[in-house]
Amino acid sequence: MFISKPGAVLDGGLSARLSGAVKRIATTAAVATLCLATAAGVQAKTLKMAYDADPVSLDPHEQLSGGTLQLSHMVFDPLVRWTKELTFEPRLATKWARVDDKTMRFTLRQGVTFQSGNPLTAEDVAWTFKRLQISPDFKGIFDPFVGVTVVDDHTFDLVTKEPFPLVLHAATYIFPMDSKFYTGTDENGQPKDALVKHGNTYASTHASGTGPFIVTAREQGVRIDFKRFDGYWDKASKGNVTDIVFTPIKESPTRVAALLSGDVDFIAPVPPTDLDRIDKNAGTDLVTMGGTRIITFQMNQERVAAFKDKRVRQAIVYAVNNEGIVQKIMKGFATPAGQQGPKGYAGYKENLKPRFDLAKAKALMKEAGYEKGFSITMMAPNNRYVNDAKIAEAVASMLARINIKVDLKTMPKAQYWPKFDERAADMMMIGWHSDTEDSANFSEFLTMTPNKDTGKGQYNSGNYSNAKVDELVEKSLSMTDPAARAAVLQEVEQILYDDAAFVPLHWQNLAWAAKKGVHIKDVVNVMNFPYLGDLVID
């Protein structure tokens, strides 16, 4: 198999051997591409791209993270994918229709082959789905499902336990894997489909998907080389990138310098401090977009009795000038929030605006009997979200104006998460991105009553609890009528707003930058996995 050779060497260990092999393969690939290019009369286009980190593994089911999904969209293809407007676009599934409340029937695209040469069939989908159901990271998304029923080679049903509104949302996570390629045992005697978090598995160093790019060489943490898959099914795609060299560059200033000096063509993320510079630079283009990750503070009602009083929570929300934070600290590179889900999500309610009003905040504190204020502790990470520590400092000083004295501690994320799990401070920062791009997901993790058995409210460090919210969110999870469901989710946002369940800050924006002539604007999206197969370079 074409990829087993680099894979075998990757397992071997020594860098000398590895890099030697990298070179050989890269050369072979280059020669092959060159021949092909000459034959077809097209020019080879290489995209050099730099992200802040490289994907942990080639196994698409090992970790649910931005890096993995980015890679999945390059090497694999989903059944359906999101468009820029947050609608669904057919990919490997060409058609779908509900058969009944619990069943959705999909038609698989004809004539699609994997990079290994095996044809794609419904069996591969079923095989992939079973693997998703045992992946610690992905099983949560697929919990509402019973499984895949194969009807024929190119037809299958997705069956859910209860009526479920987010079947297509979940289908964006189904990237069919080449079941034949991953069947059998590797040279260590391990099954090729083994899914291990921290072990050396076949799937973590070998890949065969239906996607536009083949991994030709990979040195973890240093670079990944891709070349375009000749047999890629999407001939209609305008994408003309033939090779990709992916390099992680951790430090933001270095990443920006690499773009400005022309060493790379495409970078992300772009630090807020350099947005202006890249935008004004003649040779580069900047693309920005409102993001979907909400940044909030939670107020722990179990640790602080005063937080049980709705008026105190409201006073805190009124006292926090989140529009000011966006302007001053985020340099305008965020969207101030008054609710959990951003615009475009089902539960978004236009009237729930940021509500900074210091006079009102003071009045509410007085009404609640806390005119003199009280002291609390606060914790925030300092390397997880954009400007997280500075935001926490700003919030702490804003609370001082309503006489709440804040003892703030910030720390690296590695230390922060265990503290968060312990609920170690009275106010804690948490950012959340909905894996399903759906409003209910925010509530399930952040604002539903914490419940160890169901796993709901896992990140609700405020212990906010409202039976009505729990009931409505649960109800929304089995409503298949989009309009009625949106109304329910909007009601949830309204209750959370009125209750001041948490302190909404902002949705982080996204930014990408590229050399002029690299048309990233057409392929980036709010999920932050650019569809590089469709990328056009002049």
Place this chain on the structure above:
Amino acid sequence: MESGPIDHLIFLGKRLLQATLVMFVISLIGFSIQDNLGDPLRELLGQSVSEAERQALRDQMGLNDPFLVQYGRFLSKAVQGDLGDSYFFKRPALDVIADKFIATLELVIGATLIIVFISVPMGCYCAIKPNGWISRAVMGISIVGISIPVFLTAIFCIYLFSVELGWMPSFGRGETTAPFGWESGFFNVDGLVHLVLPSISLASIMLPLFIRLIRSEMMEVLESEYIRFAWAKGLNKYRVWFLHALKNTLLPVITVGGVQIGTMLAYTILTETVFQWPGMGFLFLEAVNRVDTPLIIAYIIVVGLIFVVTNTVVDVIYTLVNPTVRIAGKAS
């Protein structure tokens, strides 16, 4: 006064015992700080994974066992040369470090060459002509150089030479080839060009120190009796400066240099991070960020070992080379 080969063997044996003890303490400290580094599972698992799943994985990885059980398991494997597998690289931590070691070594060699070839002539010049304006300028600049943090120098270099002038690549190690069996950037132009800026940045911390050290040592030597005697003999001035004076200047400089190699290793962490240089230092910083505990501990042990070995070797050589250094424990 003569110490025989037996004494040397006893001395060596004692030093080896001490070194083993030091390594044991390093491993214990390295292992015991891991609980304060954070939770490795956070980096292994997605955010929405349930608490039950986390606990299951923790059990599977043995992270819930008591400290002594974990340390015992670690130690019994460590004596067989197995320091565990990196969570991120999914390979033995020692293999990962060995892979990155060459890149760091290149950087250290590059910086050392710069330091040697600049600090020696400059230090000598400043000693010979202490009042010249060039000497004053060098001394002034070296004060500034010593006080600028290495990452600032690095970022300044990138912006000047890569972004503004476009002369140098901005990051990475470039092409590597292996004509003599080990993969390195030393054997081709692209690799060497990539080495320039990181080496300069890394050298920038030590360079002022060495210029000053050589200058003061040389000035002292130039005042000594035997140099006056050389002048009186009417020897050629270059012979006096660069043969007689420089030779004796370099002895203490080499001693300091040996110790500073350790400091340099520490500074590679910063330099490598800024330049995305795929070496040990960057690896370590990333491991800390990812809470890749086996890799962190392995790095601490490897670096500890480098220090211990260098020091032991230096001590042993001293007793052989310099007869005035008495072997401890032997009555004179």
